[in-house]
Amino acid sequence: MAIANAQPTAPPGSKKTSRRRYRGIDQLGGLDRVVVILMVAIPTLLLVWLVWFPAVASVLLSFTNWDGVGDVSSAKFIGLKNYSDVVSIYPPFWPAVQHNLIWLVVLFFVATPLGIFFAVLLDREIRFSRVYQTAIYLPVVLSLALVGFIWQLIYSKDQGLINAVTGWTIDWYGDPKYNLWAALVATTWKHTGYVMLLYLAGLKGVDPTLREAAKVDGATERQTFFRVVFPVMAPINIIVLVITFIESLRAFDLVWVINKGRNGLELIATLVTSNVVGEASRIGFGSALATFMLIISTVLIAVYLRIVMREQR
Template identity: 65%
Template sequence: MTAATKAPVTGRHRKARLSTRDRVTVALMILIPTAVAATLVWVPAMATIVMSFFDWDGFSPFSEAKFVGTRWYTEAATIYPAFWPAIQHNVIWLLVLFGIATPIGLLLAVLLDREASHTKFYQTSLYLPVVLSMALIGFIWQLMFSRDQGLLNALLGTTIDWYGDPNINLWSALIATSWRHVGYVMLLYLAGLKGVDVALKEAARIDGASEVQTFFQVVFPVMFPINVVVLVITFIDSLRAFDLVWVINRGRNGLELLATEVTRNIVGEAQRIGFGSALATIMLVISTVFIIIYLRIVMKEDR
């Protein structure tokens, strides 16, 4: 009898069974991150949404809080003077980061991808601001923008208060935050360029395409997942911008942003927990819309 006759073909494959130890390991790897995310993210987010419908001072028991419905949302849109300027400033923040800082980061990534001399030095120099906190970046750029001792006024021979003038302090803050954003975008696109198949570039070159045509018609479309990641990161960064403007003037005098208004009303001098929670909920809803769009695009690409 041959080996073929000894092993009957049943068409069924025996499934590999995990040992008890492996099952416990997998369960812990799932449960622990889920518990941490729920404790630090989802539970506070849900609590914020709930508190946005109540009038609560933050000190008395929550059972004594008064239900006010959508009062805080109505007040934010109609009465609160800083709400619409904050929305406008966040939109400007997004447009500058996406329309100016992001293309600069992409251009730098393309130049560094050519493997020119001293490339590692340039990569390190451009990425260095990314590892710094936005608060520290605010202090660094204070050395540039200071009215009395700033480098910029010394070079121009002026006494402009770059951080204090409400007509220009937003643009000064955007220059500082763009300094960091450019390095972050450069790193993302540089990683994406390294992953592009060289054969695609060679095929385009054989077909007579120029370097510019090759990039925009071949390379850039291939980096579509990177483009989506950069778009989402840019949007979220512009929405949660806080550290820099809080260091400058606590989000006042032309630097109002949604994040600073949330902080001012919850832990600042206003101490209006419900109203600040309503502003935070608005930020959460806006962020969730773009996150859902991102996830749909990513899952569509995976399929």
């Protein structure tokens, strides 16, 4: 009788269990609610204050003529004049755009394939692979400013390694015929390790049965990678593509260390800095340049989010 009258227990996934779980969440104590609210509110406020507020302020200041002296209320509204001046009568702008495009092409067609190549080699678990992986990734943890100083030891006109070995007297950082390409070699050295790490993580997550099936079908290693493995890593490909675009756009540290973005090394980011914090401060004009960067970055991020959300659906 006791067995007959016993109430059946609800399985773990039943509605009764779910209701109890939600009741437990709803019955958080006062201290727990405060902790949850703070965990959400503090990062949100920091994001608004450190990212969105400066971005909106830059867009608003781009429509003004303000030299940074005095209160912001003294800024004079001039409409789109800063934007028209940037594209029409500001000589460094179009060379800077060209240099940013060259930066993008080199990172995409040189640094990215090198990163993929190293990732494929290290994925085979060759001897001393950990040592090689650390050596390739080490430049990533260094700032671009420090990378510039390191490569100065190689590019120096009087004491640099290249000139000492070859006997040349080229000023790699000072000559506008060479300084952009010298800077691109240095940034490629840094960017390759980052791409290598992303693709190495992606290769480790590929299902081994896919490679086995391709091998059974008679596919070579090259065919297996390009027709089976590489398409499977589509999320990694998108991430690398977006990161490469953003890195080419916000390239600043290395060029600023070399010559502050002058004499053949003009970039949009260095033009923004030189106009905002230079001797002749033009906050409104520099904000217009920064807005150009913001628009391009927003477009890239929107494309990335659309692709990711479409894949999730």
